[in-house]
Amino acid sequence: MKKISGIVIAAAIIAYSAALLYFNKAVAEGVISSIKVCVNVIIPSLFPFMIASGIIISSGLYYKLSIPFSPISRYVFRVRADLFSIFLISSVGGYPVGAKLIINLYESGNIDKSTAEKMLGFCYMGGPAFFIGAAGVKIYNSTSVGMVIFASVFIANMTTMFLYGLRSPLPRKDTVGRRLDFKLNDFLSSVNSGGIGIAKICAAIVFFASFLAVLDASGSIGFFSRIISSITNISPEICRILLRSILEISNISALPPDISLLPVVTAMLSFGGFCVIFQVEGIIDGKLSTYNFLISRIVTMILSYFCCKILIIVFNISNYIQVSALNGETVRQNSPIPSLFLLIMTILLLSKNFIEKNKKI
Numbered sequence: 001m002k003k004i005s006g007i008v009i010a011a012a013i014i015a016y017s018a019a020l021l022y023f024n025k026a027v028a029e030g031v032i033s034s035i036k037v038c039v040n041v042i043i044p045s046l047f048p049f050m051i052a053s054g055i056i057i058s059s060g061l062y063y064k065l066s067i068p069f070s071p072i073s074r075y076v077f078r079v080r081a082d083l084f085s086i087f088l089i090s091s092v093g094g095y096p097v098g099a100k101l102i103i104n105l106y107e108s109g110n111i112d113k114s115t116a117e118k119m120l121g122f123c124y125m126g127g128p129a130f131f132i133g134a135a136g137v138k139i140y141n142s143t144s145v146g147m148v149i150f151a152s153v154f155i156a157n158m159t160t161m162f163l164y165g166l167r168s169p170l171p172r173k174d175t176v177g178r179r180l181d182f183k184l185n186d187f188l189s190s191v192n193s194g195g196i197g198i199a200k201i202c203a204a205i206v207f208f209a210s211f212l213a214v215l216d217a218s219g220s221i222g223f224f225s226r227i228i229s230s231i232t233n234i235s236p237e238i239c240r241i242l243l244r245s246i247l248e249i250s251n252i253s254a255l256p257p258d259i260s261l262l263p264v265v266t267a268m269l270s271f272g273g274f275c276v277i278f279q280v281e282g283i284i285d286g287k288l289s290t291y292n293f294l295i296s297r298i299v300t301m302i303l304s305y306f307c308c309k310i311l312i313i314v315f316n317i318s319n320y321i322q323v324s325a326l327n328g329e330t331v332r333q334n335s336p337i338p339s340l341f342l343l344i345m346t347i348l349l350l351s352k353n354f355i356e357k358n359k360k361i
Contacts, residue, residue, distance in 0.1 A: 020210065023217035030213030031206055037250070038202040049093040050100055050197045054190025057104040059182050062086060074173065077158075078165035083111070083119065087161065090123040091154055094130060095272050098123030099280045100197055103287065117288050121296025122161040124280070125153055126249075126269055135265055138253035145262070148311050153270045156303035160296055200282035208248045208275040215247075242268070249273035259318050263308040270304035271297055 020027055056062045066073070066085035073084030086105070090098025102123060106116040126134075128150045136146020215221045225239040232239070238261070244251040245268055252268055255261055277297075281290060311317070 016211075016214065019214045019218065023214055026217040027210050027213045030209040030216075034206045034209030035202075038205055042202060042205065043198060046094050046096065046201065047194055047198045049097045050194030051187075051190045053089070053093070053097055053100045054104060054193050055182075055187060056089065057101065057108060057110070058186040058190065062089070062101075065089075074171055076165070077161050078168045078170060079161065080171045083115070086119065087123050087157075091125045091157065092127050094127045095124060095276045096197070096201055096279045096283055097127075098125070099283045100194075103284050104193075106287065113288065117290075117292050118164055120280070120284075120288065120290065120293040121164070122157045122300070124272065124293070124297065125157060126272065131269060134250060134253050135269060139255050139265065140257045140259075140262075144315075145317060148308065148315060148317055149262075149266045149269060152266045152307040152311055153300075153304045155307045156270060156300045159303050160300045163299075197283055201279045204275055204278045204282055205248070208278070212244060212247055216244075246271075246273055248275040259312070262312060262317065263305045266308035267301045267305040271301040 056065075062085050063082045065088075066081035066083075069084045069088075070081040073079050073081045077084065079087075083105075086098070086101050090101060093101075099120060102111075102116050102119050105111045106113065111119070128147065131149045131153070132143050132146030135149055136143050139145075212221075221240055221243055222236070225236045225243055228234070228239045228243070229236040234242075238255065241251060241254045242264070244254075249269065249272055252265060255265065277290075277294070280293070284290070
């Protein structure tokens with residue numbers, strides 16, 4: 001069996017390599033486009049959070065942030081208060097930030113492997129900035145719709161955390177506490193770790209861009225879109241966008257502003273796409289199992305779908321979309337901030353190397 005699977009994988013790699021050469025122009029365009037996304041969107045939005053995640057763990061700040069939530073985290077969700085703060089931070093930081101926080105906790109010995117693998121299932125979310133920008137404004141021209149998406153996924157994640165808690169014992173109350181301890185070396189280590197993390201994320205994005213370019217150029221996406229369209233009676237173009245979004249979630253912004261698609265958009269944003277899952281795999285680097293993570297994401301995706309359908313009725317979202325369409329919003333695309341962050345990242349990494357060389361001397 002292993003021999004057969006090895007042959008299949010080898011054949012797939014050879015076929016993919018040949019496709020890269022045959023569709024080299026489409027692949028080049030896709031890769032260049034993905035690099036621009038990394039420079040203009042991913043690095044400025046995620047890199048600061050990657051640094052912050054390291055500082056939050058090393059300084060003990062995550063523990064202090066958890067104090068106000070102690071009763072609800074302990075008695076309702078049955079998780080330690082400090083871990084509930086990790087959930088909250090991951091909910092606003094962006095998809096891979098939760099995995100980065102969890103792996104930092106695991107490597108520092110603050111949580112065991114079982115707890116870390118369980119937390120991966122609900123400490124995973126695109127964050128309000130991404131949901132509002134990529135879906136709320138881009139698709140429906142409405143920040144309110146983006147907040148409904150965020151609320152739906154957040155509630156679904158909390159429900160998943162609650163379900164996990166039903167099988168967990170009541171956590172012991174921590175009466176010792178922890179002092180805040182900010183060190184320059186910890187900060188520089190967080191910068192270095194964040195740089196490695198962001199490099200893995202960007203590498204995953206570029207790879208999936210090349211893979212999508214091959215699928216598009218070969219007609220594979222179009223072929224499967226037509227099959228799905230014939231089964232579901234959804235237009236082939238929408239099926240094509242949804243298929244692309246399953247692989248790389250930012251493609252979701254190409255959907256038309258159809259209110260009936262909003263629960264589907266929310267469910268897909270809750271799942272995050274295989275590119276983001278690939279990023280999570282890169283961050284945890286095989287140190288944790290992702291079995292529970294994948295099961296949790298499927299469950300949470302379904303919960304997000306139904307949460308969104310309820311919130312559409314409760315908040316009468318169709319009115320928001322109509323008003324936003326009449327007013328018309330514009331989103332600024334170009335900004336000097338990405339270049340600034342790149343400059344800061346370079347200076348800080350060079351500073352760390354300089355300090356380490358001086359220590360050796």
